[in-house]
Amino acid sequence: MTPPVPAGPYPPTNELVAVAWLSQRVAGLTAAIVGTGLPKDTTKWADTGFLQVQALPSGTAEVDLPIRRPRLQLDGWATANTDGTSSSIKPPWNLANRLLELVRIATEDAQTGYYGRPVDLPANYTAARVQAAYFITEPERVLDDPSGYARFTVDLALDWVRA
Amino acid sequence: MPNSATIRITRYHDRAILPQVETGVDNLAGNIVVRMRRLVPKRSFRLYDSIEKLPTTVTGSKVKGGVRVGGKSVRGKYVGYHLMVDKGTSRMAAQPYIRPALYQSRSGDLRVKVSE
Numbered sequence: 001m002t003p004p005v006p007a008g009p010y011p012p013t014n015e016l017v018a019v020a021w022l023s024q025r026v027a028g029l030t031a032a033i034v035g036t037g038l039p040k041d042t043t044k045w046a047d048t049g050f051l052q053v054q055a056l057p058s059g060t061a062e063v064d065l066p067i068r069r070p071r072l073q074l075d076g077w078a079t080a081n082t083d084g085t086s087s088s089i090k091p092p093w094n095l096a097n098r099l100l101e102l103v104r105i106a107t108e109d110a111q112t113g114y115y116g117r118p119v120d121l122p123a124n125y126t127a128a129r130v131q132a133a134y135f136i137t138e139p140e141r142v143l144d145d146p147s148g149y150a151r152f153t154v155d156l157a158l159d160w161v162r163a
Numbered sequence: 164m165p166n167s168a169t170i171r172i173t174r175y176h177d178r179a180i181l182p183q184v185e186t187g188v189d190n191l192a193g194n195i196v197v198r199m200r201r202l203v204p205k206r207s208f209r210l211y212d213s214i215e216k217l218p219t220t221v222t223g224s225k226v227k228g229g230v231r232v233g234g235k236s237v238r239g240k241y242v243g244y245h246l247m248v249d250k251g252t253s254r255m256a257a258q259p260y261i262r263p264a265l266y267q268s269r270s271g272d273l274r275v276k277v278s279e
Contacts, residue, residue: 038253054256054257056259056266057259057263058259058263059266071266073259075251077253145252146252146253146254147254149253151253153250155262
């Protein structure tokens with residue numbers, strides 16, 4: 001018989017920490033428009049765009065220090081085609097790119113308190129402290145999306161520890 | 164129809180050490196191929212089979228190697244979805260295998276020759 005899942009609190013994970021840091025620290029982003037999956041209901045994020053976070057199977061495993069150094073793919077999404085019927089509406093490329101630039105501004109500012117303070121994770125997860133975040137590529141326009149959405153993508157490196 | 168995706172490795176060096184650099188570039192490309200094949204999703208193995216190391220060439224003081232994926236027919240079907248798998252789409256989560264293979268590169272890759 002499979003033993004029950006042990007009661008929490010559970011340790012933080014790379015994607016949870018990234019979503020929490022982006023939605024709680026980056027000015028202009030909220031928890032409603034940052035997540036690991038793109039919501040199908042475009043009316044919920046058509047005005048603001050959506051920032052999708054996906055972990056990459058890479059990064060540096062630290063042997064001596066309890067620090068995580070994952071790399072993540074950030075996708076800024078935007079659409080003006082909320083009813084899903086028209087394919088002739090021009091995708092709002094600038095809105096998609098702007099989301100990534102908001103993140104870049106946060107990564108470049110070490111004085112304003114973006115780093116070091118614990119970020120709150122979902123219930124039953126312990127907090128984490130992001131120590132550094134930086135782009136390792138430049139934002140890239142991704143064409144030919146099957147839904148016709150505007151999309152920019154970038155890879156982000158994140159250094160974090162358990163709080 | 165999308166073209167193939169190519170990772171190009173280019174180094175310029177003094178001609179006296181070009182043979183060593185050529186070996187290093189060739190080894191690095193071979194290691195990237197092995198990592199890409201380990202990471203790539205394997206449903207039909209067509210994407211897997213489309214990953215290939217390009218021949219390492221020396222022109223003057225330039226050494227050029229590389230890895231190519233997609234953009235060709237494998238067992239009767241055209242593999243044109245290589246970038247959609249790596250980066251995902253609005254309807255499909257990303258299953259990255261190109262960039263992680265690069266990011267996982269180490270200096271030792273220059274010295275270790277792998278069989279593909």
